Amino acid sequence: MRVQKMENRKEHMESPFKMPDGYLSALENAVGERIAAEDKQGFKAVLKPALILACTFGLIFGMGYGVLSLTGTLKEDSAPQESIAIIDEGLIDSHFIDFYEETAFLAEEDAIDENFVINYLENEATDTDLPEIYAQLQ
Amino acid sequence: MDDKQILELYNSGEKRQAFNLIIRKYGERLYLHIRQMTICHDDANDCMQNTFIRAWQAMDNFRGESNIYTWLYRIGTNETINFLRKQKIKNVFSPIDIAAHLADDPSFNGDKAQIALQEALSKLPPRQKAVFTMRYYDEMPYEKISEILGTSVSSLKASYHFAYTKMKKWILNYLGD
Numbered sequence: 001m002r003v004q005k006m007e008n009r010k011e012h013m014e015s016p017f018k019m020p021d022g023y024l025s026a027l028e029n030a031v032g033e034r035i036a037a038e039d040k041q042g043f044k045a046v047l048k049p050a051l052i053l054a055c056t057f058g059l060i061f062g063m064g065y066g067v068l069s070l071t072g073t074l075k076e077d078s079a080p081q082e083s084i085a086i087i088d089e090g091l092i093d094s095h096f097i098d099f100y101e102e103t104a105f106l107a108e109e110d111a112i113d114e115n116f117v118i119n120y121l122e123n124e125a126t127d128t129d130l131p132e133i134y135a136q137l138q
Numbered sequence: 139m140d141d142k143q144i145l146e147l148y149n150s151g152e153k154r155q156a157f158n159l160i161i162r163k164y165g166e167r168l169y170l171h172i173r174q175m176t177i178c179h180d181d182a183n184d185c186m187q188n189t190f191i192r193a194w195q196a197m198d199n200f201r202g203e204s205n206i207y208t209w210l211y212r213i214g215t216n217e218t219i220n221f222l223r224k225q226k227i228k229n230v231f232s233p234i235d236i237a238a239h240l241a242d243d244p245s246f247n248g249d250k251a252q253i254a255l256q257e258a259l260s261k262l263p264p265r266q267k268a269v270f271t272m273r274y275y276d277e278m279p280y281e282k283i284s285e286i287l288g289t290s291v292s293s294l295k296a297s298y299h300f301a302y303t304k305m306k307k308w309i310l311n312y313l314g315d
Contacts, residue, residue: 015275016248017173024165028158031190038191
């Protein structure tokens with residue numbers, strides 16, 4: 001009785017299920033198909049967000065351009081034309097050159113000719129000027 | 139071909155061929171384990187496919203620290219637990235008659251007591267069902283189950299005890315009717 005009971009228990013501990021015939025071949029094919037599909041999807045999964053992003057930027061740019069075109073904001077106004085004319089005339093160039101020349105002139109003025117000073121002291125400076133100049137030099 | 143040779147074949151670039159060898163070698167054992175948890179063949183088939191797809195995705199990172207079957211068993215068990223959790227919600231709206239389903243199933247070879255056991259098993263929460271299946275049918279040591287489910291041994295013992303008590307009560311009621 002006890003042995004019979006143990007045998008019954010052992011029997012029930014075994015799985016009552018069996019794998020259907022040809023199941024592994026079918027599983028192999030099904031898994032293979034899903035792997036192939038996932039590989040394709042993997043490529044799409046990378047490409048798709050990039051395409052969506054590019055399309056979104058394109059759309060936003062297009063909409064912005066459309067709105068600006070409709071409201072006339074993109075029409076050429078007179079102010080930029082004037083600026084272009086000023087540049088074309090070479091005003092900026094001439095300003096730059098003028099400034100350069102002025103600087104050069106000022107630099108020249110700083111250098112005092114020695115002969116000029118000697119001549120001045122000899123001929124034009126009076127007796128009263130000389131003590132003043134001397135005092136300043138001291 | 140042993141695990142080492144299969145892994146060598148996989149690493150040599152024959153990935154699909156090596157993977158098919160894994161399916162051939164361990165498919166049946168894994169099917170019976172999963173089928174015991176899902177009871178229904180179609181559900182077991184879904185879990186098997188998902189398990190092998192996950193295994194394929196993780197295959198490059200498999201370092202061979204455990205043997206391939208233990209690794210597959212872990213993936214399969216967790217996949218099936220997740221499947222059963224989702225199915226539990228579905229079954230609230232459309233419950234399955236296990237006894238009627240098994241009676242028509244040619245891949246089920248059990249008597250009335252087995253049907254009662256399967257029906258009692260189907261009443262368990264997914265995790266308890268997994269613990270019971272691994273312990274009762276696969277006769278797996280608690281330490282191994284703990285490694286697979288990531289739960290402590292004492293918690294597993296308690297879980298098995300609860301499952302066993304629930305099932306015993308349910309079967310006694312079922313056979314008493």
